[in-house]
Amino acid sequence: MQLTHAEVINFRALERVDVRIDPKATLIVGRNNSGKTSFVNLFEKFFGEEDTRFVLEDFSTGRIADIEQARQIFAEAQAHAARGDTATSEDLLAKAYALVPAIRLVLTIDYTEEDDLAPLAGVILDLDDACFQVKIAAALETARPHDFLSAFWTASQRAQFDRVKWLRRNFSDYFTPTYRAVSLLDESVRRDIKRGVAESILSVKFVYAQTKMDDTPSDKARTLSKTFETYYKVNSVREDRHQSIEQIETALASASKQLDDNYATLFDPIFEDLRLFGVGTITPVQKPRIVSFIEASGILRGSTRIQYPSGDDDFHLPEGHNGLGYSKLIFTILQVISFHQTYERTTPRPALQVLFIEEPEAHLHPQMQETFIKNIQDFIDRKTGWKVQVVITTHSSHIVASSGFHTVRYFDRSEPQLTVKDLSTFQANVKATPQGDETLRFLRQYMVLHRCDMFFADKVILIEGTAERLLLPEMAKRSAKELLHQYVSVIEVGDAYAVRFRELLAFLNVKTLVITDIDSVCSRHRVACPPGNGQTVTANSTLKNWLPAKSSVAELLAVAPDGKEQGHVRVAYQIPERESGTCARSFEDAFIIANAELLARNYRQLALKAAxxxxxxxxxAPNDIEVKAYDIAQRLSDHKTDFAFDIMLLNDWAVPRYIAEGLQWLA
Known part of the structure; x- marks a missing residue:
């Protein structure tokens, strides 16, 4: 039995999305503010703590506007009713009721004949022998739309009416959570169920990123200590309590008896004075006794600390002296263990369990991030019979790389309405193409070997080599400053492999600039030559097979700017710095041509001046350098990184035109 789909409707930015849940681990990725945390929050509001409440702003903004429109239509209906036009009034009321929004979380659960179906008994509505799915719909809605709109409309007739404040103040009076089973074969067939029934089917646990961890020397937060206190409480109430818990409580009982005797000796003179205080006048004060009442959980809460060994085994350091990463990891592990033990002692056990972990990479170094999911899954696999599903929101390229495409759900906000893209679909689509297996293998290896953060970026730049990567921040600063305030992922792919990213970039729908070289070669002998030497063609696979899909250098130079675009992707390759001027073959000679005058004045300070x-x-002279730019670049071909460092030492240099135009388009 497993949760397979979670459909969200009208919740914040998630107007209508369907997220497929992996049998083991699902990764929720995307740019900042793309709705990842909202997806987790909705589960918490419907299946988390009882005091978790919805507020007006939980509706998508468009749905809040619908409420106001419903009020206006309701007002029209009232006016028609006052004139005796009942039919029109009823039609308008129906439209107004339909506009009153509801937040929905629709869960699809698959099961087999071998599963224990007792928890699902109340939600199986389909009698078809071939149907092995159930749907549970949790909704925030109003059961009395007429009363709600009537009160809203009546309030609007008063002076100084503020509709938003009124909706906020009265929201929970009219909008309440409901739970129901829904038929997969006919959605009009449904059955209301209690929240307790829904929770007996689905149990959830949340481990949030913003835990109150600190590493202050005063050790005031004691987050881990408090977590161990919670762990003790969970185990102390179990029927099959661990032997060590019995021993702890036996020791505390013995200590309590000794304290009772010592208390009696210490306080007896005071009690005797109290007893004699009222003799002869009023009833004597009864002699009280002080009794120690020691609970293990109380001892843990106030008097127990987590400590770590220092270099000297005889001396231990407090919790606050430990690193944040290590503390966060221990905290997360304890939460998972606690979730499992809660599951074991629950009777009857829930049909499904889902563990939500928010941004586990916080404070963890890359190697710990890479092994995190594997370790969590290994722990779950070791617990016989515990088939919990894990949903992780993350910004970690290392976690994504170690998990595989099939687990990733990409929250895409590049369009006005957010969509969720399932990378298992991308994987299947690419696999079906020629060389699909090779492309997937390349992308997987690239993600493992390099920090590939395109899943979290606002924009992407693919570049060929180290020189461009080193100089790109400064080139953006000089030609497109807006990019400095955006999250741009820069990916170094060489000249032959940019095309391997084509399907992935199209799937992610992220705005991308490909900066590459024209790589001109003589059409007959296929040897490198300047672009203007007779019949030349490009050796660049990106230009030939992707954008702008042309081989002739003459055709490439004749392509208009919009011809270099395809969807959200644009290519930038060498063009003359001025009309009818010399065209470069690579970044190095393009830079030399664009800065011939500057280099003529300053070439003596370059480490590579010999070239x-x-x-x-x-x-x-400047003209000599421009004419010989190709030959100089050829001499620099084995020293491109050194040339980039030489450029960094120069002032007031110009960005080659093809790169400047590309960056301005991207910005």
Whole structure:
């Protein structure tokens, strides 16, 4: 038995999304503010603590506007009713009721004949022998839309009416959570159920990123200590209590008896004075006794600390001296263990359990991030019979890389309405294409070997080499400052592999700039040559097979700017710095042409000045450097990183035109 789908309707930015839940671990990824946390919050509101409440702002903004429109239509209905036009009034009321929104979380559960179906007995509505699914719909809705709209409309007739304040103040009076089973074969067939029935089917646990961890020397927060206190409480109430718990309580009982005797000796003189205080006048004060009442949970709560060994085994350091990453990891593990033990002692046990973990990468270094999911899953697998499903929201490229495409659900907000993209679908689509297996293998290996954060970026730039990567921040600063305030993922892919990212970038729908070289070669001998040397073609697979899908250099140079775009992707390759000017073949000669005058003045301070002297002479003029740019670049081909560092030492250099235009488009 497992949860397979969670459909969310009208909750914050999640106007209508369907998230497929993996049998083991599901990764929720996306840019900041894309709705990942909202998805988790909705489960908490319907299946978490009892005091978790909905508020007006939990509705999608468009649905809040619908409430106001419903009030206006209700007002029209009232006016028609006052004139005796009952038919029109009833039609308008029906429209008004339909506009009153509801937040819904619809869960689809698959089961088999071998599963224990007792928890599902009240929600199986389909008698078809071939149907092995049930649906549970949790909703926040108003059961009395007429009363709600009537009160809303009546209030609006008063002076100084503020509709938002009124809705906030009266929200919980009219909008309440409901739970019902829904037929998969006919959605009009449904049965109301109590919250307790829903919770007996689905049990949830939340481990949030913003736990109150600190590493202050005063050790005031004691987050881990308090977590161990909770762990003790869970185990102390179990029927099959651990032997060590019995021993702890036996020791405390013995200590309590000794304290009673000592208390009696210490306080007896005071009690004797109290007894004699009222003799002869009033009833003597009865002699009280002080009794120690020691509970193990109380001892843990106030008097127990977690400590760690220092270099000297005889001296231990307090919890606050431990690193945040280690503390966060222990905290998360304890939460998972507690969830399992709660499951074991619950009778009857819930049919499903889902563990939500928010951003576990907080304070964890990359290697710990990579092994985190594996370790959690290994722990779950070791617990016989415990088939909990884990849902993780993350911004960690390391966690994504170690999990595989099939587990990833990408929350995409590039369009006005948020959509959820299932990367298992992407994987299946690519696999069906020629060389699909090879492309998937390349992408998986790339994600493991490199920090690939395109899943979390606002925009993406694919570049060829190290020189461009080193200089890109400064080039953006000089030509497109807006990019400095956006999350841009820069991915170094070489000249032959950018095309391997085509399907993934199209699937993610993220705005992307591909900066590549024109890589001109002579059409006959296929050897490198300047772009203007007769019949030349490109050797660049991106330009030939993706954008703009042309081989001839002449055709490439004739492509208009919009011809370099395809959907959310644009390519940038060398073009002349000025009309009818020289065109470069690579980034290095493009930079030399764009900065010939600057280099003529400053070439002596370059570490690679010998390349300029050998090709352009001992005292080259700007024109000499521009004419010889290709040859100078050829000499620099084995020293591209050093050339990038040379550029960093120069002032007031210009960004090559093709890169400047591309960055401005991206910005």
């Amino acid at each position: 300029f002297v050998k090709e352009a002479g001992a005292d080259p």
